[in-house]
Amino acid sequence: MLENLGELDQHFLKVNCRPATGNGLPALHSASEMGELQIQVEGKLFTVDKSLLVRSSEYFRALFESGMRESTQEEIQLHGFSSLGFLILIRVLSGERPILDADEILCAIECAAFLQAEALVRHLKNLLNSDNCLLMYHAAATFGLLDLAHGAALYIRDVRHELPGYPESLPTDLLDYVEKLPPSTFVAVGAHTPTFEFLEDVSRAICYLDEDENRWLTLGCLPDNASTFLAGITSLDNKIYIVGGVHGANKLIVDLSFCYDVEGDSWSQFPSPQQLRYDVALVGHEGHLYAIGGELNRVSLKSVEKYKVSSKTWDFVSDLPQPAAGVPCAKAMGRIFVCLWKPLDTTIIYEYHLEEDAWLPLTSIKRQQSYGHCMVAHRDNLYMMRNGPSDDFLRCIIECFNISTCQWTSLSGQFVNSKGALFTAVVRGDTIFTVNKALTLLYAVEGNMWKPKKEKPGFSKGGSLHTFLLRLPKGRQKAAPKSIGDVFPLPEV
Template identity: 50%
Template structure:
């Protein structure tokens, strides 16, 4: 089912911006400053920046029409100065917060009428449970398809908390589209190294959490040649990637990767990094996978690479500031962050900026035994889990760093980390999921603390776990039917032995 934007209220023809102009002198260049009048406000803006960030101005300047050679442009038709100001900030590479509804609406109007792609992307980046309903309805109204899709999937992921508000505030066609989507599922992978298929290695099992029943269900088997031991695991554009890993106690590196598409229930081979590595951090962003640091030959490295999924090729990026392995990392508001330890009491957080191919020190946390073992992102906050009181690994303390304000805060109390449960945390909407063999716990996430929400069955395998969020095929779809046919091929006795519900 496609989003029915055409059936929702849309802008009338007379709201499209019109231009009033005074001509430039003959022979003057189409470069330099341009005066842009929006309502009662006048902005002096560089033409090159406007052309690079705004499709409307880019088309105007290239049109050869009289209006393309003016020194002043008057934007009419309902645009507000506040929205244009936000668009200019985004065009300069800033990430302005938009805390109130009026400014959000002004930004949506500007992104739609002037076709500012960067502003639409910024609005998608700042989606949260406070603004997603407004942005979903507004993006449908003004025809911003990318923002609409992002808002609709965000609402579906948080539908348990937003359902009654959504039913009251959203257009019925929008609500129908949202309900046709599937929420991202909590996925867990056990420790597996290459084996023979005839061995029926149960540790190859990948499972997803059935939140309605509170049990883990079979999803797929890892390829027999794959390894999750000290591998890189990430999700990018709806696909699961398992890269590298090791075989045996001698740590022989696996120099290949595997990609799982949940819609077709298939695995495909992809090349491994150019530099053989294991125990590295793998993060996905904007069509690329980033393999950061790691080890080779038991030596910790600072080298890093990016895999262009469309091109199918790896290329080296700037080395990390210092050698790093097994680091905690996260993507927050489409920004890449990585923890670097300085034993015994310092954790540095660096940002890698792909557009500039640069590493920047963002902040330093100084705490007793402050190693950042795990880091997750929620809104514009980074939550760092570290050792508990008395260097206790079974209880974790948690600190929160806000990337907008640059401020640290410490969450009160401590969190149970029996058998590494907290280090498996992933965030969806305002909820965090953690798991170990004994229990799966869902927390409600807030800057004042993570509140215990409910408990479910633990993952039925021992050893280290890798977790992520993955959007599966819709129930009743052709893809889901094909997946279930494949599932039925597995032996029912194996299901009972390992406690995997829904395997047959």
Template identity: 50%
Template structure:
């Protein structure tokens, strides 16, 4: 966005399109020419203003005194489709703008760019201006890296630190590939497990439903619920007909309808209230079709196909954007972004490395870390390249990130840490300046077969599976925690 002092300027491309209603907005001596309809659609302040019948409704120029220049500039960038990374001054003014002008898309963007450097600023500023969605999500992020920020938290009011300490941290979770069980008795191998970081060991959380399969299935977390879709019964590759959903707050499983196209070896992605079933196989043929499941209405529908047929698609969600990696051949891997608004796959970049293709993609801040097989097709080794989605630049990562104990072909990010595991060892890495530094090792996940890993927030009173029968109802426990949160929000509101 261009800024010229005391001059009229266009805020961005959408305002220059013919036939759109334009409005001049003056902010601290700077005049923006903006799309009036864009403001009305996205800002509650402007929507109410334009519908109020006041004289400002008919004027071609208005003056805003309640927000800062930087905040309004960031807001317009976001409304026009930009995803800017923000410095401290921009963050403060953007939060102020989101509060006074009531701009949900700006709040959503601020949530998406929370990181270890800005989370405390986001948290405190959001509490000051009453942007509660941002306040809560900043607090969750702080809870996830609590030990790293414990000294800094002492500078905040006690009510704010109490709020953080009452929240549930994310847990590193894993489940192995299992076919449906025909046993009437419980099979304690067929479990979803979580890592107890204090004891550095894995504990069982819940058993898989007897008819569920995680063999060649799609596994994803959406809104803190675990979904399993597809999968096969046995070596004949008969596909499981139902999908399954686990809610940790109630410790219960439910079923969801299957996609229109039966599929296995699919990739399942959770994003913005929807599940996306990408590609996969059926009858030993790779698929390019993609289906979207809207949790709100419980229906699957087809969306734009993958650029080419593919199974076990490598995927990641960074800055609330869905990215996939598809092997192009001859050492080339294409990175595509899916735009739900346009229902379109857009080529983002291509990485070319001899005799190599992507195996796993890990998001952190505005970076995508692409793991690929090492030299001489040695799949016990892997190397990494980092792609920055803001600068659109690749950086080769030094060294190799797998030893004889473990594998990086599955990983999950919490704060500035990356967790990965094998049957022998669970390893936590710290991401620092395009380097992954080994932080600590814990007990491995001693199961056979492919491993799916993800993050979920479990009730603080979660017990190992063998002990849960003696505990009270999980729904009641989580309700007490939710009530405590509401009490803290009311306290913060009175600051």
């Protein structure tokens, strides 16, 4: 937390910054040809690289291109926001990801709105949680940060029944906006390989959990020639993306990629990665897909490709530190993390740094005869699920790594039942959804533990599972009253 300016000044001097003349406040340094600018806010003087401001703020971009007197001055004075808010902006622009309390959030929102600083808005969106979502929603709407307000409203829609102060703390217009939004729905798809077109294969069904009626319903069906077996599957901007996959005993690769648009209830194809691969990890992040590792001809790959959705193009980015398939991945605080294994018994978590295009080791953990098999994020915590010793895959143990404090802790208890171990999980608010054949179990995240919250029906299909959250249009939900068993007869479980 940023307790006060004095403590923050001392911290900031330690992270790639130098003090401005005479005041001890932070300043960013760059070799930019634009030089530096001194900015005075509430009597505090900040020395900042001009090019950094131009890249990061619509306000400064317009100022320096305007030809006005201020555009050529070496020092300017700004009003309309606090020095604390500007200090938080500088920290974010320097690459830090500070955790903010309520007062700091308000200062940051005020600064982001005045300077039109998109990087600070993205950071605030990454900080959204059940403790601050109401505050962020109200403040962002007041200051006109519509993207942040919408993101906070979506978050509130998912957790509104568990929020103290809801709905009475919101004005009527903001409350109405939240209530009109569709909630996140838990969606699952099982392992499927292409079959003859005339066969109605139950494994082609994409299903969602109707929490009110306590049953799984069909959302749609995979295309005939799509495979989810050893495929990379993820959701991005309320769409499902499928890359790779195999069919047949010889693991013949499917060289087609598919996208499902929930809003339009339609499938389309999009270009496949330049390097065909299966058992690939697929991550969606800020308008891009990342195809990480995988296999080809039974050989593990370390190459990684990035797909830009807007231009429909794939480009190679930095390789993984080692070849790997089926890589556990998670996103936390707007950052991408993967688990890789090292003999003997070591799991290493790497972070992908987008700006540097580099995979950098973050931490490692060593457990006898045990490696990380699944990873999920909640707030600034990464939860790594691993099998028990001696390859006991019915015994699931969870380790937690906090990316802010860089500390490991172990969750109490074991997560296991006779129908399968916990190797798939999705987070919605402070609730973690897990599923296997026997049941869908919801956990409440409370401190350093998961507490069982609710039990729902299991997903009665064999093979591996892919799970994610989607926002289903209200009309779509009403139009799909049949259960999966009504569409495709299910075998006895």
